[in-house]
Amino acid sequence: MRVGIMSMQRVVNHGSFMQAYGLKSMIESLGHEVLFVDYKPSSCVPGLRDARGRLKDFLGRIKADVRFTGAGRRALIASGIYKRTPMDVEYERCLGLLGVDPCKRNIGEHVDVLVIGSDEVFNCTQAGPNVGFCRQLLGWGNNCESVISYAGSFGHTTLSDLEKYHVADDVRNCFRCFDAISVRDANSRAILEALGIDGVSTHLDPVLVSGVENVEWKPVATPERYALVYGYGNRFTQDEAEAIRAIAEKRGVKLLAVYGHQDFCDENVDCGPDEILNYFKGADFVATDTFHGTIFSAITHVPFAVIKRGQNANKLVDLLDRLSLKERLATTPEDLSFILDKPLEFEVADAVRAAARESSLSYLRCNISVGRGVR
Structure with missing residues (x-):
């Protein structure tokens, strides 16, 4: 048809x-x-x-x-x-x-x-x-x-x-x-x-x-160790930015922004959709405040933290609840370090996805x- x-x-x-x-x-x-x-x-x-x-x-x-x-x-x-x-x-x-x-x-x-x-x-x-x-x-x-x-x-x-x-x-x-x-x-x-x-x-x-995570997407050149910030341009607050930078410095990784430009990141990358998943796959961790940033993290099995905002709270809570990943939700900047230090297993989320x-x-x-x- x-x-x-x-x-x-x-x-x-x-x-x-x-x-x-x-x-x-x-x-x-x-x-x-x-x-x-x-x-x-x-x-x-x-x-x-x-x-x-x-x-x-x-x-x-x-x-x-x-x-x-x-x-x-x-x-x-x-x-x-x-x-x-x-x-x-x-x-x-x-x-x-x-x-x-x-x-x-x-x-x-x-x-x-x-x-x-x-x-x-x-x-x-x-x-x-x-x-x-x-x-x-x-x-x-x-x-x-x-x-x-x-x-x-x-x-x-x-x-x-x-x-x-x-x-x-x-x-x-x-x-x-x-x-x-x-x-x-x-x-x-x-x-x-x-x-x-x-x-x-x-x-x-x-x-x-x-x-889509199994498709052979375009290869990307990245630093040896890096973390991703994925969100709309400069929407992260100063406190959030400082918290994310502190985690990156503690781990000795560069901060890359791969969607909206972020002033607090070491590098801002204008990548195509055919490159984005390969950036996620190699990341040490991901900090995001978006629906699909959360999904990209889940399907590539990268440790992540999600910042909840008023305009996206309903859909993010609903998504994380369906995937049994609600513990990745940060309501304050102080939550970010605690969440990213927690071990993360994707077996339950993967089972939900397979059935779905x-x-x-x-x-x-x-x-x-x-x-x-x-x-």
Whole structure:
């Protein structure tokens, strides 16, 4: 069958790339042809942005429309309006591994079955020009015979948010377009159940169950001994940075930041998604505050500590609980040294992942195979 994936594969983020690659691999292992289908970004929910913010988002969407044409892209780059960072270049270099053209969006392509997920595809109350309140990501208005989700997430969106912005009924109606629904966290499941959506399944992120850690990724050159800091640029507090540096100095290792730049690290590396797992595999330890930084640590069996923040607390606690790794969660900078000094075994987490892989493949096999012709 011709299966489309609608996801966050164009977001310049190692986790976004790797979950897209993992889901593609899983569906292809079932014998299907896979291609990525882009969504059309929409305006944000009413009331989220003021007039200035709405204008900024509108101009951002126009800029994106121009950027995804050959001539428009060249003109924007030449004029300096579209400035690509070294990380942007590295990311675009790897999009061919997904079969995605970095210069052209694939909107409206017909597929037999559309799989929406994983990542925060249901996070419909976020600001900015890149997603907005996009009903396509919520299941409505897609060019396919059947639409399902796999390990989708509402991210930081809550049921209260949907009610606050008066879109709960709209979201409920969109989700009725799905032939099968799979989410990755308790918050997402609770939202849908509160909206009266039945039959919601829960599955692990594709990075945890697809075997991406076994792929022969591009080799990397690293210091003899190093530790990784993986998080958004300069989001670590001064106390957190000092605690992480103290641990690295005590162990005699260099600190490398391999995603967002961190001023307190010895080296900031702009690596591609096809290199990230090899950086994790060789690390002495990992300090992270992100969902996929946690997952990369778990699948490469590297000692790690996860810093909990308000905006990511729900999904990180849920993830660590599912993997029986809650003891790796740091709520204060002082926790970091204690956590990283504790021995860490991955047998239980690996067993959870193995069982989840079978469940995930069974879900995809069943709902892709029977989906054709339903709509």
